[in-house]
Amino acid sequence: MEQRQDSRADARSAPPRQPSPSSPGHGTAPSCGSGRAAAVRAEQDRVDRLYARLDVLRERAGAALTAAFARGGTGGYAALMEREAAVAEQAARAARLSAVENGLCFGRIDHDPDHGGDTLYIGRIGIRDDDHESLLVDWRAPAARPFYSATPVSPDGLVRRRHLHMRDRTVTGVDDEVFDLDGLSDADRRTLVGEAALLAGLRRGRTGRMHDIVATIQTEQDRVIRSGLAGVLVVQGGPGTGKTVAALHRAAYLLYTHRNVLERRGVLVVGPNPTFLRYIGEVLPSLGETDVVLRTVGELFPGVAATAQDPPEAAVVKGSLRMAAVVEAAVADRQRVPGEPGGAKSGPGCSGGRDGSGGRGGAGGPGGAAESALVVETDGMRLRVPAAVCRAIRDRARALPLAHNLARKLVVNRMLEALARDQARQLDRPADDADLRYTAQALWQEEPVRRAIDGLWPHLTPQRLVGELLSDRATLERVGARAGLTEGERAALHRPAGAPWTVGDVPLLDEAAELLGVDNSADLAAERAERRRRADEERYAQGVLEYTGLFEDGLMAADTLAERQRGAAPAATTAERAAADREWTYGHVIVDEAQELSEMAWRAVMRRVPTRSLTVVGDTAQTGSPAGARTWSAMLGRYAGGRLHEERLLINYRTPAPIMAVAADVLAEVAPEQRVPESVRAEGDPPRAVRVAAADLPARLPALVAEELAAIGEGRVAVIVPARRHAEVAALLPEAAADAGPAALDAAVAVLTPGQSKGLEFDAVVVVDPAAVAASSAAGGRDLYVAITRATRRLTVVHEDPLPPMLRRLREEWA
Numbered sequence: 001m002e003q004r005q006d007s008r009a010d011a012r013s014a015p016p017r018q019p020s021p022s023s024p025g026h027g028t029a030p031s032c033g034s035g036r037a038a039a040v041r042a043e044q045d046r047v048d049r050l051y052a053r054l055d056v057l058r059e060r061a062g063a064a065l066t067a068a069f070a071r072g073g074t075g076g077y078a079a080l081m082e083r084e085a086a087v088a089e090q091a092a093r094a095a096r097l098s099a100v101e102n103g104l105c106f107g108r109i110d111h112d113p114d115h116g117g118d119t120l121y122i123g124r125i126g127i128r129d130d131d132h133e134s135l136l137v138d139w140r141a142p143a144a145r146p147f148y149s150a151t152p153v154s155p156d157g158l159v160r161r162r163h164l165h166m167r168d169r170t171v172t173g174v175d176d177e178v179f180d181l182d183g184l185s186d187a188d189r190r191t192l193v194g195e196a197a198l199l200a201g202l203r204r205g206r207t208g209r210m211h212d213i214v215a216t217i218q219t220e221q222d223r224v225i226r227s228g229l230a231g232v233l234v235v236q237g238g239p240g241t242g243k244t245v246a247a248l249h250r251a252a253y254l255l256y257t258h259r260n261v262l263e264r265r266g267v268l269v270v271g272p273n274p275t276f277l278r279y280i281g282e283v284l285p286s287l288g289e290t291d292v293v294l295r296t297v298g299e300l301f302p303g304v305a306a307t308a309q310d311p312p313e314a315a316v317v318k319g320s321l322r323m324a325a326v327v328e329a330a331v332a333d334r335q336r337v338p339g340e341p342g343g344a345k346s347g348p349g350c351s352g353g354r355d356g357s358g359g360r361g362g363a364g365g366p367g368g369a370a371e372s373a374l375v376v377e378t379d380g381m382r383l384r385v386p387a388a389v390c391r392a393i394r395d396r397a398r399a400l401p402l403a404h405n406l407a408r409k410l411v412v413n414r415m416l417e418a419l420a421r422d423q424a425r426q427l428d429r430p431a432d433d434a435d436l437r438y439t440a441q442a443l444w445q446e447e448p449v450r451r452a453i454d455g456l457w458p459h460l461t462p463q464r465l466v467g468e469l470l471s472d473r474a475t476l477e478r479v480g481a482r483a484g485l486t487e488g489e490r491a492a493l494h495r496p497a498g499a500p501w502t503v504g505d506v507p508l509l510d511e512a513a514e515l516l517g518v519d520n521s522a523d524l525a526a527e528r529a530e531r532r533r534r535a536d537e538e539r540y541a542q543g544v545l546e547y548t549g550l551f552e553d554g555l556m557a558a559d560t561l562a563e564r565q566r567g568a569a570p571a572a573t574t575a576e577r578a579a580a581d582r583e584w585t586y587g588h589v590i591v592d593e594a595q596e597l598s599e600m601a602w603r604a605v606m607r608r609v610p611t612r613s614l615t616v617v618g619d620t621a622q623t624g625s626p627a628g629a630r631t632w633s634a635m636l637g638r639y640a641g642g643r644l645h646e647e648r649l650l651i652n653y654r655t656p657a658p659i660m661a662v663a664a665d666v667l668a669e670v671a672p673e674q675r676v677p678e679s680v681r682a683e684g685d686p687p688r689a690v691r692v693a694a695a696d697l698p699a700r701l702p703a704l705v706a707e708e709l710a711a712i713g714e715g716r717v718a719v720i721v722p723a724r725r726h727a728e729v730a731a732l733l734p735e736a737a738a739d740a741g742p743a744a745l746d747a748a749v750a751v752l753t754p755g756q757s758k759g760l761e762f763d764a765v766v767v768v769d770p771a772a773v774a775a776s777s778a779a780g781g782r783d784l785y786v787a788i789t790r791a792t793r794r795l796t797v798v799h800e801d802p803l804p805p806m807l808r809r810l811r812e813e814w815a
């Protein structure tokens, strides 16, 4: 027999019910009060033992870390590497143990006799005693699964699930769900209590940082979190359904379950903007996982941190997959032959010949391709390589399976050889191989020669290629037309030289980097020289250590001292190395607010995860970017093959039902095919619309915001405005955080555009000028939906014009 003793329901079938106000979180069993106290006492004993054990483990980890630091220092490179690895491992262990102080243990499960009848305690990490007996089961371990998956219909072998409520190291309450009353002893019956842990958590004011939810993960979320590592998992769900928080717990779960693979390759989380990444940044560390890289699309290309957005017309073109062909054509455009228009892949063109010397190309002037030539004036000679030879060299270089900068070596060598031959011919010398090589080397030292060859096949950085492409109308015209862009599209791409990088530029830079490649022969030579220098420095540092006595104390190794003397950073973690390396491939990639990514952005993301092991979370009803996703299969089908699996989250943990009813009307208008998530919290403050005469807004808005602050007590207010009114409204609220930077998370009041508010949540939301939000772009209605669903408790809509029909449910008040 199954019977629930608390107020929660199965998240798979219906949202949890509210606890009865008279006995919030209490069970129905007799002797509730004394049973509860006894249960709390018993659990406190257990928790005391767990913390005592945690303290012992921390002490040991600290000692092991000190020992690892002291190791080595004299044993050569291998010993140093070994020591570095030991230090990193012990440091990670110490960090993990210190991260779990709060809420170390949060639950307990009691199995029925047919399933062993044992009791397990569930916590943030697994803890064993010195005899290897399990004291605490890691929430991610298979044994912990029933804590999240058991339901009255399918109790998974449990008779009871208990939540422990903690303040620091003290148990303040317990909250039970009983699945089989017959399976409990009389003593157990007396301890029956119930408290809606989930609802208690959801009612708390928001802090501006997302918290972990290990104690209250719901069944549908658990399914997402524990899905297998392989393939593309798409998690589609309405606002507030816990997509983000579930995806982060999934990262922690995958790191635990597949630590060998993932610790080496790392996990990448891609989010929509730096503020969002800061908002979610504490979840994984609080779960003891630090080896995760958090990046926006604008930061995927190391060395560039783009935050600027393109105007919608440019965003659409830049996001289109056709830009891959444009970038390819831009590279070809820089592989030139005198007498041909830049980089044309076939046939002679009509533009004049190019030469690197500043003189006119070709003996016969710029009249025709056949007459063109590369002409270089050096040392009083006029060296000449006919266009046909240049073309043969270029075509050979293009045929190599090498990126542009690597194939350049062939072009340089062949062109130097051709120039050397011409010099020998003019001097009437025999052209033997050794002489030619010698002359070629000498020519390479000549500035005019280098310039001439650079003119035909330059060394290019992605920044130079893309920057020059977008800022030069003639190049854009030529390259864009060749790659099939329309005149309007070419015009939309143009922007002034030196303009800041936009988020939409970053996938283009990444594409360019692939095609250009990195000629690292100079780097390798520098590295060899650096290694020699390092060995010298270490020998010197060794002397210093012996002299100062630090070496005998085992406090510092010679290489560490040498590093410090150079001011270099200490050895990087996997996450640090991955973040700095554009070509790093991750073990798993999580993309949040994934509906915003363009086709080109997906191309850049997929490059970083060739195994196609991804978690993609988003809501196509919230798509704001004109280049974003309308359906997941259209966006991801080409990468996932048959391995695209979709899970849906249907329950809203953020926004109370009265506010969701308003949002539902908007959704019905902008994305009628989408299902409105059902709110966990059925009750809440009624949302309101306040009509304000335009002239009164400067006085009324600050007053309304002050009212909201007073109504929520501790908590945060967002004022969400259409982008074009952002500055005006921010000026009315001088105390508020006015930009979308991280300060927006810490301030009591933040003024944000709908796009900036995406993914965040606030206790109270004031939407200003909803009609303008809805009309601001083709996705304006979706922006309004996003704005409304940021609220965890209160919603106010301030409008000067009549309310848009989709907000008709709001009762109007004249302020």
Ligand SMILES: Nc1ncnc2c1ncn2[C@@H]1O[C@H](COP(=O)(O)OP(=O)(O)OP(=O)(O)O)[C@@H](O)[C@H]1O
Binding pocket: 198, 201, 202, 210, 211, 213, 216, 217, 218, 221, 237, 238, 239, 240, 241, 242, 243, 244, 245, 246, 619, 653, 654, 758, 759, 760, 761, 789
């Ligand atoms: N099982 C849970 N227990 C406690 N809190 C939860 C749970 N699931 C979600 N929440 C809370 O609900 C809020 C919304 O979650 P989250 O931001 O992950 O939703 P989302 O689906 O990503 O929303 P959006 O699409 O609007 O950005 C967060 O405060 C989160 O901590």
